[in-house]
Amino acid sequence: MQDFNILDIRNVNKTYISAGKSLQVLHNINFFVKKGSSLAITGASGSGKTTLLGLCAGLDKATEGNVILNGIDLKGLTEDELAAVRNQHIGFIFQNFQLMPTLTALENVMVPLELRREKNIKTIALDLLDKVGLADRSHHYPIQLSGGEQQRVSLARAFSTKPAILFADEPTGNLDGETSVKIEQLLFDLNTQAGTTLVIVTHDLELAAKTNRIIKIKNGEIISDEPTLENPTIINQTV
Ligand SMILES: Nc1ncnc2c1ncn2[C@@H]1O[C@H](COP(=O)(O)OP(=O)(O)O)[C@@H](O)[C@H]1O
Ligand SMILES: [Mg+2]
Numbered sequence: 001m002q003d004f005n006i007l008d009i010r011n012v013n014k015t016y017i018s019a020g021k022s023l024q025v026l027h028n029i030n031f032f033v034k035k036g037s038s039l040a041i042t043g044a045s046g047s048g049k050t051t052l053l054g055l056c057a058g059l060d061k062a063t064e065g066n067v068i069l070n071g072i073d074l075k076g077l078t079e080d081e082l083a084a085v086r087n088q089h090i091g092f093i094f095q096n097f098q099l100m101p102t103l104t105a106l107e108n109v110m111v112p113l114e115l116r117r118e119k120n121i122k123t124i125a126l127d128l129l130d131k132v133g134l135a136d137r138s139h140h141y142p143i144q145l146s147g148g149e150q151q152r153v154s155l156a157r158a159f160s161t162k163p164a165i166l167f168a169d170e171p172t173g174n175l176d177g178e179t180s181v182k183i184e185q186l187l188f189d190l191n192t193q194a195g196t197t198l199v200i201v202t203h204d205l206e207l208a209a210k211t212n213r214i215i216k217i218k219n220g221e222i223i224s225d226e227p228t229l230e231n232p233t234i235i236n237q238t239v
Contacts, residue, residue, distance in 0.1 A: 005032040006035040006197050011064065011066070012065035026052060026220045027221045028065075030222070035195070040202055041201045042203065049201045055067055095169040097151060103141070104141055105141075148175045148176065151183060171202070208228070209231075
């Protein structure tokens, strides 16, 4: 399965229409991601990173082109079908966590498992909270947690369904040094132990260097796509 492209982005354009004006934020994006690899997307603020991640994860639709995730072309899927694909294949860590404020840490982690009608949901969720060091915070609400703790809950939630691919939007952006190291460790453990493909948007060049490959974007275009020097084991060239 090493050579399987879990993500295949072909000629993708994205144009937002707001206040009657159109703004093209992604221009002819093309890349493949090999299953089990890790990839960092870097670029200045406003360059289109979050938009690109959202399209890759089926949270939003490309204006033109194809996003093929785990062999499924997302084009033409209904909102319900997209939601099912996300729940089945994807974990997503949002820049601003997006935890549900009315649910406890434990309940937040349980949500994706409930959607999948899994068994032993509570045990699985408690185990995940334990893994991210929050066993004693399971009954706290997001507002009662620090930014780093909310990020770890968000990570536990994203891991809960053992996704084939995990998207993380600046996962260490709001965290102190010590907490970032822990979060990074959890991400890469998932990559090596469960074979989860990682796609990480980051400003942190040290974090980017720990992945197999770095894609740089500028003004909505890919300006470079290179394997990292440190971890060039899996080379994923754009075709
Ligand atoms: N929903 C939206 N409607 C209109 N413009 C948007 C929307 N989301 C993002 N943009 C614009 O698209 C560009 C890229 O944004 P974004 O993908 O968030 O960049 P980044 O994550 O690299 O900072 C920015 O100019 C931003 O203002
Ligand atoms: Mg962003």
